[in-house]
Amino acid sequence: MLTRQDTEAGLRRRMLGLLTGAWTTQAIRTAVELGLVDALADGVRPARDAAERIAADPGATERLLLFLAGLGVVEPLPDGYALTPLGALLRTGIPGSARQLALLYGDEFHRSWHELPYAVRTGQEGFAKVFGEPAFDYMTERPDMAERFAGAMAFGDVFFESLTAAHDFRGVRSVLDVGGGDGALLASLLTQCRWLRGVVVDQPHVSELCGTRMSEAGVADRFAFVGADFFTDPLPPGCDVHVLSRILHDWDDDRCVALLSACADALAPGGVVLVVERPLPEEPHGSQDGTVDLATAWDLHMLVNTSSGRERTPREYERLFVRAGLEPAGRATLPLDMEVLAARPVAATGEAGGEE
Ligand SMILES: C[S@@+](CC[C@H](N)C(=O)[O-])C[C@H]1O[C@@H](n2cnc3c(N)ncnc32)[C@H](O)[C@@H]1O
Incomplete structure (x- = not known):
């Protein structure tokens, strides 16, 4: 006793x-x-x-x-x-290495987390307080950090391969990966589905990383990169599926609705939007063993390191869909507590794949 x-x-x-x-x-x-x-x-x-x-x-x-x-x-x-x-997992040069994550979280993101009191007091981004501008702007001029960021995102990529099990891509001709970063998700899709063509829309500075990734995966002939600001430039029209992987959690509700509305407008008839995020639990829960669930941990990380980002519950994502003229069209779980949440334009007819 x-x-x-x-x-x-x-x-x-x-x-x-x-x-x-x-x-x-x-x-x-x-x-x-x-x-x-x-x-x-x-x-x-x-x-x-x-x-x-x-x-x-x-x-x-x-x-x-x-x-x-x-x-x-x-x-x-x-x-x-x-x-x-x-x-x-930390070794250099292995697929999905944690090396870049360790460097980023130990340096830039360690320094921004030091401003958590500022972020909580003001609701403003700790990263911008330390580095003078939001992380995505800061990286456009700093290829070393952009590479570290892409590498850090790649550590969590194990769920990419499972997207084809969570959503049926048979009958889908083209995929637009909105904010597709270094193209890892699209490369995985194009490798698994040899009939697919794909486009990545992202900031121009990631074009080279993305092109290299596609060449290494042997899918460069079915891929195009569009350097654009997805809030101010039109999205390329006519793709059957839009993927937004780890994008909405970077932005506030109004920006998410604007982006989802742009997707709804640019989709091919019968198309579908796939939002890939790590949803928060619908009900908050405590812990006895000192471990915080990943979504709750990353919600605070978003507070510190983005200008307006947050994690959301599935219901909150569904509310964003409705505001953007979309209706929820199924959910499926992915590894590492991730989920894919599908949505279609409200008046959509016809099919371009569907949840299993
Ligand atoms: C968190 S990363 C997600 C990358 C990728 N989808 C994934 O899951 O690994 C967010 C991506 O959004 C891109 N991004 C941020 N703001 C953007 C903007 N205004 N226009 C286009 N891309 C943007 C960043 O360059 C980055 O690649």
């Missing part, structure tokens, strides 16, 4: 765990940034040897390795340290 002191000590231990969360981010970011992760990529290595590889202090490197061992990122073995399967 727990004594009063045990309970008190347990609470204090939990609080220490919560309040040192930022140390975790910085330890992982440092292991990636200094090349320690990659130094262990080819097998077990003593701390001194790993430190020499990255030109770092041997004692300090071992202390970092011990912290990383506590996180389960590396494993201490009799002859040195090895990456665990979790730590191996």
Whole structure:
């Protein structure tokens, strides 16, 4: 049975765990940034040897390795340290690497989160307070951050492949990926559905990244990139399916409605809009173990790092559809707590694929 002191000590231990969360981010970011992760990529290595590889202090490197061992990122073995399967996700150059995520969340997004008190007090974006402009504007002039951002988004991409299981693309001829970023989602669709053609609309500065991705996937001949501002430029007309993956959560309701209305206008007759987001639970719920569900965590991240973004419940997405002249047309779950929410123009007739 727990004594009063045990309970008190347990609470204090939990609080220490919560309040040192930022140390975790910085330890992982440092292991990636200094090349320690990659130094262990080819097998077990003593701390001194790993430190020499990255030109770092041997004692300090071992202390970092011990912290990383506590996180389960590396494993201490009799002859040195090895990456665990979790730590191996951080290696450079592997598909879906967490490397860019670690660098972005440990640097720019760490600095913007420091402005959470400002964001909560004012409802304004912490990122712009630190960096002088919203993140999407800031990145247009900084290809290094744009690449890190694309890489960070790519870490969560495991749900892209499942879109074809969640929505039937048979009978669909063309897909417009609105804000398609580096084209990873469209490349996955075009690879799986050899009959499809696709267009990415995004800011001009991601054109090169996107083109490279399509060439690497061997689908460049069925793809086009349109550099545009999706709020002020017209969307290319006539595609059967519009995908908006992780787009609406960047914007306030009025902007979302404007974008969805533009989709409704540009869709081919009988077309469908697929919104891919991580919905908030309809009812808020607490947690006993100190873990926050991903959607609730990212809602606060959106507060800090976008000018007006937020996560929404499925019902809130459906209200946006209705305001934009669309009607909900089914939902399906995807990995990593993501969902696809389909909508069609209200008076639509005919079909271009449908939920299974
Ligand atoms: C959060 S990312 C999502 C990327 C991709 N859809 C995915 O799921 O990985 C948002 C994308 O919207 C693009 N974007 C932001 N504002 C835009 C605008 N005004 N016009 C066009 N694209 C924009 C960004 O460049 C970025 O690629």
